[in-house]
Amino acid sequence: MNYETKNRFNHYLGIEIERIDDEGCRATLKIRPEFYNSIDGVVHGGVTGTLADVAMGHAAAPHINGVQQSVTVESKVSYLSPAKGDLLIAESKVVKRGSKIIVMEARITTGEGKLVAVALGTYARVKPKEF
Structure with missing residues (x-):
């Protein structure tokens, strides 16, 4: 399943979101x-690094109508x-979910299952209309 996103950069790279929960x-x-x-x-x-950031950011605060609801701190x-x-x-x-700040981690592997990177990120919830 591919989730709706309006993120042009993700589309340009070809990143697909297969699961969010x-x-x-x-x-x-x-x-x-x-x-x-x-x-x-x-x-x-x-x-x-971009792929890790996308996976962490999407889970930190899932998109609403294709628009992100968090930014990387x-x-x-x-x-x-x-x-x-x-x-x-x-x-x-999710490592820790607060009302405004979410700490995430990610593991990046190849299609063959080889671990190539681990990431840790902090994300802030945002209201895109405020931008």
Whole structure:
């Protein structure tokens, strides 16, 4: 299942949200050669970090009518091994949910199940109409 989002950047990259619930989110990204860094076949860390951020942000405060309801306050990604292959998967989960601030974590794996990164992020609930 692909959830509605109006996030143009996610669409541009091809990120798909497969699952969102009260505990977390699963987001996937099919790898394209444009995502490689200067080492052919290795995904740029920014792509991996973006996928983690998307999975964490969606679960922190799910979109309403396709519009995000949270913004990233801070994020840390630990890269454990090169991201290679055809697919990246980010599985996020809630660490602590407050009324305004939500702490999330994510594990990013390849389609073959190899762990390539772990992330920790803090998100703030927002009311997009206030922007």
